[in-house]
Amino acid sequence: MSTEPSAERGPWSLALRRFLRNRLAVAFLGLFVLIVVFVLAAPLWADHVADTGPNQEHTVEQITVDGEKKDVVSVEGKPIGPQWFGAGGKFFLGADSRLGRDEMVRLMYGGRTSLLVGISAALLATLLAIALGLLAGYFGGWVDSLIARTLDVIWSLPVFLIGLAVGIALAVGGLKLGPLELSSGSLWNPILIISIFTVPYIARPIRGEVLSLSQKEFVEAAIAQGASPARVMFTEILPNLASTVIVFFTLMIANSMLFEAGLSFLGAGVQPPNSSWGTMITVGVELLRIQPLLAILPGLMIMLTVLSLNVVGDALRDALDPRGKARLDAALQFEAQAGATRPVGEASLS
């Protein structure tokens, strides 16, 4: 009888199965997908249902709800509340602020910006972290010292504060660094800030893993066979980083979105005419007494997105590193079995 592991039970498919068994994680993954669909549908909703854009103001207009005419913004400056489908989908969630913009449309478009910035920043940070981690961990020596020290310096800064400062500086004056030029309203400003300041968060664990992987025999073997450093890094080390990278990338999107929201809330992130969930909260907080929904809705969207990403990231970590959780699961399983059946060993003796 062969005792070799069958080919289909590769580590990736095992991990996938483990992940799928976690129903909570799958549910939240579904939620995240829903949110993405929600924001991607923005132009559809704006054109066909709400018939307005995210920045269009309707201060002095009226809409027809169930035959009645209502002010979008009342005389005292109070924006209209959620109409749901009363006006055919217009002002589904009401109007925001004195400017009378459609909150639902803004929520969708704002979400696009938030997700775009969050994912881009996380992607950029991850790529940078992989590059730096590979170089530092593989080459060691002065390369490692240089990179590690730089990461340490960034790590020890009050990241949000400096990010804020940089955000403001760029918002006011734009960026000019040699050939690279960015206008003050460019979305690249927050993306760059967030990614640079969050690189150490991923780079340090990656560097650590690369360091330990570099000591392993299969790397020595590859070098002995004459593989160039680049080849070794790409074919031997990189694939082993995959699980760490996947988990961290997921968590980084959540972090980046929170970072962006914070920056934008204070005015140092996404600049007008762009808006994100963060900028929407600024407006909402001002009108908290009059219409709390304006602050709660974008905040809720951020929270659901971040929550989904955290749950999924956590589940990915468990699925890819089974020791801890699997043992617990097994313990619970045995509790159920105990007393009901005889131990397996006896059954196989006959």
Add this chain to the structure above:
Amino acid sequence: MIRFVARRLVGMAAVLFAVSVIVFVVFMVLPKQNPAQSLAGKNATPLLVKNIEEEWGFDESLPKQYLTMMEKVFTGELIQYEPRLPVSDRIVEGIPATFSLTIGAAAIWLFFGLLLGYLSAIRAGGWLDRILTGVSIAGISVPVFLLAPVLIYVFANKLEILPNGQYVPFSEDPAEWLKHLVLPWVTLAVLSIGFYSRVLRSNMLDVMNEDYVRTARAKGLSERQVMTRHVLRNSLIPVITLFGLDFGATIAGTAIITEAIFDIDGVGNYAAEAVAKFELPPIMGVALYGAFFVVLMNTIVDIVYAYLDPRVRLGETASG
């Protein structure tokens, strides 16, 4: 040990230097527009801009500009222009509020975070663990700017039990001081409780699998002794360092959003206002102040860590 501390202090100075350079580069060099314009702010008159240009020496070489900037910082001459005040004064004014906010919240999050983490770990896999883990994940996912408005709306606007913001100094009225800080403390604490409980839980689960815990059981220690003397003692070390870093970051003004929403006149709020008005000097000042505190806490944390873990202090010998 002395040498270790000395090395760390030198490191601290180096990092502070690096930070000041970064601040300089970011504010003076990178932006497209004239740095004097940036400093003067949105509503500056051309005369003001010209004065600033002369004062700061923007026509001179970059290193000289850096020195001028540092000189201004250290002699307290860094000023904001609307209204005309030294930045350092405003920062010092804001410290009591920020410290009250941070220390109170930190005490709460540390206590509850560790409690929840401990309970989760010793009942790992059970229903309590699942609930607490869920609570923790929810906690770290709640953004400040959702929680704070909700709390304000519920407790201040609807139920009207607590005030909706602002800071009352302790010396003025201790009871009011407390009442005004409850919601901000809760806001700050909720975020970190989740985080710390997960960190402690994870550390404890790792440590519980270590060989020396097995040895401790094998020599006849009671479960409680094993837990406190071996598991907790070793699990808490990374938590303490994390706490130090977090605390440093919060004092440095990362509570900026909380201060802004609750209208607490601390250092963070000062920075928030400056951001809203696009005023550069206060932001520079706060950034440097913040960096100083973070680096200070980092250094303290490093030293405490070395004290707690003798391997770091004495340097691990190559095992035979």
Add this chain to the structure above:
Amino acid sequence: MSEPLLSVQDLRVGFATEEGVVQAVDGVSFDLRPSEVVAIVGESGSGKSVTAQTIIGLTRANNARIEGSVKLGAVELTSADDAEMRKLRGERIAMVFQDPMTSFNPVYRLGDQIVEAIRAHRPDTSKRAGKERVVELFEAVGIPNAERRVDDYPHEFSGGMRQRAMIAMALAREPEVLIADEPTTALDVTIQAQILGLIEQLNRERNLATILITHDLGVVAEVADRVLVMYAGKVVEEGTLDEIFYDPQHPYTWGLLGSLTRLDRPRPHRLPQIAGSPPSLLELPEGCPFRPRCPHEFSKCTQYPGLEARLADSPAHRDRCWLTPEEKRGKRQVEGQIGLEAPR
């Protein structure tokens, strides 16, 4: 024959895992008499460590099912409650583990950890008295400069010294039984010999009954009185040291012996090895667990063999192999020495 100090009867330990129940120990029995050294030998996964840890109660967990009996004198250990077990550990049965590097808590001084072991059972011991005892113990196990080294941290000791310290800690309360789980595996060969010598000396001088767990038959030859060979959770052969080494009855034992390199014999053409690898405990073969790797398997092997004494004049020498003693004697030699057939 004196009464056994420790009596293990039909011990079974199963663990629930993601993929099913793993029967790590499947019916192990042996007796341990005062001042005896019993060695349990096997590859990783054979169940030897689990047996050892179960005796002292360290495998108690939600996903573990323990059956059978382990008696220390009159006390039944498998059903003793946690408080009772705690009192026995270190006091009557002590255990030394494999990796001295990780078996001590790195943040406490080593001396303090041993004092802790003493005070776990005698809380009224003063710190000074405890330390004096530690110095005594260090000297007994051969750690030089005992007075100074008491205050050192674990990472300041070399591997061999750390293992001596572990043994010292085990001896602190003068237990009746010492269980050593692969005490030399993590050490250099020269240090191995020293530690084994120490164990043998302690066994002799203090009448310390010892259970020695190892995968290395060379280690066994130095110290053991009796040997149990385990495979896939079951005992496949047991007997005195001489019986196992000079008249081994089970093909697995032949394999283990054959793979020992020896300086006193000419080198075989190829080092005999046991083909294949240990089975997954979730997918055990039908009948004899060793069947897939055994070059001598025949039709009867699909029936599970019982552990029986098949040699008329050695009632204590038992094995689990259907071959007749004559067949065994014929098949076990490879190029003039005991071992399984060399690979072709």
